[in-house]
Amino acid sequence: MISKIQFENELELIIKNAIREDVGDGDHSSLACIPISATGKAKLLVKENGIIAGVSFAKMIFEYVDKDLIVETLLEDGNPVKQGDIVFQVSGSSQSILKAERLVLNSMQRMSAIATKTNSYVELLKGTTAKILDTRKTTPGFRACEKWAVKIGGGENHRFALYDMVMLKDNHIDFAGGITLAIAKTKRYLQENNLDLKIIVEARNLDEIKEILESDGIHRILIDNFNYEDTRTAVALIGNKSQTESSGNINEETIKNYAECGVNYISSGALTHSIYNMDLSLKAF
Template sequence: MISEAQFKTELDLIIANAIREDVGDGDHSSLACIPIDAKGKAKLLVKDQGIIAGIEFAKMIFSYVDSNLKVDTFSTDGQPVKYGDVVFHVSGSAQSILKAERLVLNSMQRMSAIATKTRKFVDLVGDAKAKILDTRKTTPGIRALEKWAVKVGGGENHRFALYDMIMLKDNHIDFAGGIVHAIKKTKQYLKVARKDLKIIVEARDMNEVEQIIKAGGVYRILLDNFDFETTKQAVAFIGERCLTESSGNITEKTIRDYALCGVDFISSGALTHSVYNMDLSLKAI
């Protein structure tokens, strides 16, 4: 996984690029009608229900736009919220508040939706040992935000990108000439490159599971689109030799059953690619 410093760098880049995109050479709507020395105060109002996320990121945005803005919070990331709740107040330069408004709302609405869906999946798994994972099926440019939101919702992060973990999927395996060749070449590559990266290998059936175990040296086997019975069979066969992950056909209706098969992890792209933004507003007070 990436370091905290790398993650912070990603967040800083997101803010800088988003402000560049939205503000350009100036917020001319505000510049045109609001005095530069005008002070203001606004509240973050919830018009929905779910798990709030992005409060800490909003603080980063406000600080980037104007370090003199003051934020008073009444909730914390990961808390349930309902219609009418006020999450925070922000006060200071009226122009600065308006400059930051859209980025704060866009980010928090998206992050809260992801945290809410993740929390639902975590609750559905219940007392089973399986941990909920995200994937790389994220919105280009804001992966760090979406993966942060998954953690706020109680899930865990899969690899961040292509560089922090080896994951041999169907196309890698087919292009490499099969599972045995793919794993062997990967081990050789890591040795030559002097990289210490965990290896995950995707299996499409029990025959491939057996080949992966025979090859050895694998951190986790991803059981892709296995049905419940075959998942149980694979988990029993693998035992303690490596970790297991279910992926594919993971929905609110199936996630509990996959968890009960005994896998260590369940990954779902839906956490980040199939959510509806939480309705939030920033209102002057």
Template structure:
């Protein structure tokens, strides 16, 4: 995974680009009718239920737009919320509050939806030794916030991007000429470039699992679209040689069954690509 410093850098890039996109050369609606000296206060109102996420991110956005704005927090990230709850108050320049409003709402609505879905999966895995992971199936430009939301919901992050972990999927294997060649070339590449990256290899059947194990040096085997019985056989075959991950056909009905097959991880793109935003509003008070 990427470092904390890189994670924070990505957040600042996200904020900077989103404000640039939304504000351009000025919030002319506010500039036209609200004096620069006007001071105001607003509340973040919940009109839904689930797990709130993005409170700390909202503070970063307010600080970027205007460091003089003050936030009084009543509900922290990761807390269950219901209709009518007030998460925080923000006070300061009225123009600044309005300039930050849309990015704060867009971010928190999506992050809360992701945290809520992740938390529901985490609860379904209670009592097993399996951890839920996200994927790279994220909204372009918003990945760092979405992966943060997964953490808030109780899940863990898979690789952040293409650069922080090696993941040999079916197309890599086919283009490289097979599993053994793909893994051998990868090990040589890492040696030549002096990179210390973990290697995950996708398997499509038990035969490929055996091939991956024969190559050695793999951190985790991804069991892609295996049924329950084949997953159990793969877990038994792999033993303690490396970690295991189930992926494909993961939903509320299947996730517990895959966990009970004994895999270490279950990854789900649905955590970030199939959620409905939580209904939140920023209202003047």
């Protein structure tokens, strides 16, 4: 996993790039009709039920745009919200509030939707020992926030990117000449480059599970697109030799069944790639 400093740097880059993209050489709508000395207040209004996420990130955005903006928080990240709730109030320069408005809304709407989706999966997994994981199926340039939202919703983060964990999937295995060769080459590469990275290996069938188990030092085996019966068999074969993770077209109807097969983790790209933004608005008052 990436460090706290790396994560914070990612968040800063997201804000800088988003403001560059949205504001450019100036918010001419506000500059044209609102005096630079004008002050005002706005509230973040919830327009549908769910789990709120992005409050702390919104504060970072306001701080970046104008250090003199004051945010009064009424609800925190991870709180359940309903239509009509007010999450926070922001006061200060009217121009600054408007400059930050769209980035705050875009971020919080998407993060809240992800947190809400994740929380629904967490609820479905109650009574099992399995934990829900996100994937790299994220919006380009916004990954740190989306993975943060998964955590806020009660899920756990998979690897952040290609650099913080080795994950040998079907194409890696086929290009490398097979599972055993791919694992051996990976271990040699890590040793030669003095890298301490965990290794996950994907299996497409029970024979590949058995072949993976012939190599030591595999952190987790990805049981990909297995049916329930074969998943239970794979978990029994693996035992305590490696962690286990189910993936592949797992949804609300099937997630509990896979969890009951005994896997440690279930990963779902749907947490981040198939969600509809929560309806929020920032209203002056």
